[in-house]
Amino acid sequence: MLYEVLLVAYLIVALLLIGFVLIQQGKGADMGASFGAGGSNTVFGSSGSGNFMTRTTAILATLFFFISLTIGSMTANTDKEVDSFQNIDIPVQDVQPAEPLPMSDIPNVGTPVDELETSDVPATEDEPESSDEPN
Incomplete structure (x- = not known):
């Protein structure tokens, strides 16, 4: 549960x-504000945004690392289930090949193979028979 x-x-x-890292302004943002770019007007005031954002980012980063270490230590001592393919201690059982069926046990399906047509294309009645002689 934990x-x-x-x-x-x-x-x-x-x-x-x-989110907090992406919201923060870069170090060079104050340079533009000093020359009248108007970037210094923020919701938290000109100096308050830096302190609030910096502190919040530091607290979130500390929580992130603390939770990371806690989850890592919780999962470090657990045993994983061994897959049957990874367990090499159990020898493989010898499997005997199956004996072939005698010819008398093979069922007869009807038409012998010699009488079957070998062409996959059906013959049409409109085609003339081809001759071996060249024209």
Whole structure:
């Protein structure tokens, strides 16, 4: 139960961390604002956005690493089920080939093979018979 809760929390923290990193301004964004680009007007004020975003990113990153280490330590001591193909301790059983059936046990389906047509294309009545002599 705890493992599933940690996985959900891990997913939420990872998505929030990605979102906060993408929202943040780069280091060169203040340079444009100082020359009148108007980028300094933010929702949190000119200096408040940096502190809020930086702290939130740091907290989310810390949670992300903590949950990662917790999930890793929970799954590190579990034994995996061994697949039958990976277990080489059990020897393979010797299988005897099946004996062929005697000819008298093969059922007769009717028409012998010699009497069957060998062509897959049906013959049409309109075609003239071909001759071996060239024209």
